[in-house]
Amino acid sequence: MRKLWEDLDLEYLGGGFGLEDYLLMTTFPVTSLDDLQGRKINAPGPAVNWLKDTGAVGVSGNLTTYYNDIQTGVAEGVIVFPTAAAAAKLFEVAPYVTRVHFGAQFAGGIVARKSWFDEQDPVVQAALRDSADVFEQDYRAGLELRVAGAFKAMEDGGAKISELSEQERSKWATVLPNIAMDWAKNLDGKGLPGTEVLTTYIGHLKDAGVTLPRDWSEE
Incomplete structure (x- = not known):
């Protein structure tokens, strides 16, 4: 980024x-x-x-x-x-x-x-x-x-x-729909690390103790 x-x-x-x-x-x-x-x-x-x-x-x-x-x-x-x-x-x-x-x-x-x-x-x-x-x-x-x-x-x-x-x-x-993953995949297709950014972001949220109603980094 x-x-x-x-x-x-x-x-x-x-x-x-x-x-x-x-x-x-x-x-x-x-x-x-x-x-x-x-x-x-x-x-x-x-x-x-x-x-x-x-x-x-x-x-x-x-x-x-x-x-x-x-x-x-x-x-x-x-x-x-x-x-x-x-x-x-x-x-x-x-x-x-x-x-x-x-x-x-x-x-x-x-x-x-x-x-x-x-x-x-x-x-x-x-x-x-x-x-x-x-x-x-x-x-x-x-x-x-x-x-x-x-x-x-x-x-x-x-x-x-x-x-x-x-x-x-x-x-x-x-x-x-998994709108976050759709966004990430779209960037992947352009040669940008969309999935990496998404999974890293979700990982930081979890590490910070955030409770998510859904894990958007999962397919």
Whole structure:
């Protein structure tokens, strides 16, 4: 993965940051996967894959269309992250907030032009990497505060917030095609180590004590 940066003359310094845990917001209550049968759900880009074979109908959209899509009946819900949902006041048209725990999304990191970075004194290089690490920690702390504020804003706005049960989460993960392995195999076909990246990532999650509803690294 680092080589993909370097091929573009970029040096990855660290400071990785992401978007928070995605959730489901709907015009109807959701307590099981069965509640999604035939329902039209907005989702951004690849997140439509999270609806495959669930019985729901994925409708591609983005934050500029979600509110109107739900208000006009084009969609009956949306997959979104809480800070964006609160800012867009989606709870006004989709008051049922179900914490499915789809997971977070890596949004980026801090890089420098590699040809420039390589010319810098090791002290400067170390300082840049240390600063990126500090940014990452501060960003995460700030994000956690913003997420808490988003849930409070939605609740104050009349949202009904609930947790999807672990049983239903496992059921959801099981009915999906292995979208992670499909992604990996597609990259393998392009000469990139997709399967290696996937299995390494899943391995690190397990080592960190993360309990997965499904092992996506298995065929």
